Amino acid sequence: MAGSTAPGQIETFRYGPHPDQIADVTLPTRATGAAPLVMLLHGGFWRAAHDRLHVRVVADALTSEGYAVANVEYRRVGGGGGWPATFMDVAQAADTLPALIERSRPGRLDLDRTVYLGHSAGGQLAVWAALRDRLPQAAPGRTAVPPRVAGVVALAPVVDLAGTYALGDGGGPVADLLGGGPGDVPERYAAADPAALGASPAPVIVVHGDLDEVLPVDLSRRYHASCGGKLIEVPGAGHFDLIDPRSAAWPSVLEALRLLANA
Template sequence: MGLFLAGCASQAVDLITPRSGYTLSQDLAYGPDPRQRYDLYIPDGATGQTPLVVFIHGGSWDSGSKDIYRFLGQAFTKEGFILAVPNYRLYPEVTFPAFVKDGARALAAIDTALLRGVDGVPGGRRPLALMGHSAGAQIAALLAFDPHYLLEAGSTPRRLSAFVGLAGPYDFLPLTDPRYQRIFPPATRAASQPVRFARNGGPPALLIHGRADETVAITNTQSMGRAIEAAGGSVEVELFDKVDHIGPIASFVTAVPLGDPAIRRAVFDFLKQRS
């Protein structure tokens, strides 16, 4: 499972992922940098009311790509969602908070494109949810709960109908790894912690974590859940036995049995109730 998103394994999953039932538009620009591109998965028969989910990929803020997530696009379109997967600039090209600002810029551009209509899909002010895995969950959580990012990008957190965080680092100070110390400069570290921005006005949140996760401590999700609850916000915390760090995202592979399908079902049920 730990090798799922690496090298040949991700290529193999891509090859066996069904190509029917949706269309894929690749490398749509939301900014001038080559990393400022997104892919858009649109289910057959989509309308101006088809709900949209923006997914922020993981990769320790220094790696990762939208290109390996066809399986996620297939799973979401099968359930009646449009899925957008943006890339964002990575360390060492940038440090925090540049990749969060890229996420905000991507979300605003994607929302605007779907509002106007794109690739034959009628425009409409559709439900918009935000989801992230690992480092992407940290980025997505800041977009959902620290209002200034989306406001600066021309959007607003009020536009979000839901937030889903998979195995996210939300409360990870102090930093002891020199690599992360470089990614998060000292003057910005406090602002990098989503737990500091938990508030009543944020979107309803679903936080998922595996009890066997040895990459991101489960205490991150527990801490974020407590903070949102203490602030009077809406949050559901789901912890899964025998699930590692990759397990929550691997659960969306439908071509072969990877991960715990209960995770996939929990996410779709949560999103559909808020679409």
């Protein structure tokens, strides 16, 4: 990006009737030309206790770098989310928000440089959103054509739902999201698990700290080996360093985003 810009004022857009079907949008105030759009999906194990506010610092930091940012909220487990509502919300946000923002602020976005960026559970949703033309017939969120996205930056993502489920005792967040394990609801894993959906038609860059204390980096290594894309391992970084603009890991996040938004 050419030069840095100050974060703009937050404007909330609604992409559906539910209270959680909203996104906080910030546009760079001194950008020259149309800005790339980052669709930001927060983590928190898909649970209602965690919302988009904990990545507002990420949205502000990216806007300061010259990106337009849509910090997307969605229904979560314990608040009307889970299967299939969470996935339907993310699909609807991806399909409608860019045009809504463009109509409200004509000429401010370069939609050909839209990037999905998600952390942890949001990383799973970001990769999944780019794969929606690969979903089984009648799966929630399926689209007949590849989504209009330049690529995905997935930060410490849950890109292997079955593998993550196997790490727990069967009562963890993946089971809460999908309503059971792979043996209970195999059709849901087939429609939701990035590792099961295969290589993405859009470029995917996974950024994962090698000292991640929440999701072992080996999960991303296995995903990279089976589905391709680019894997950036950040030495000494933990799970939350990737969403801390003050951390030593943050430049790796910006570099991944630049590789896709400026391609």
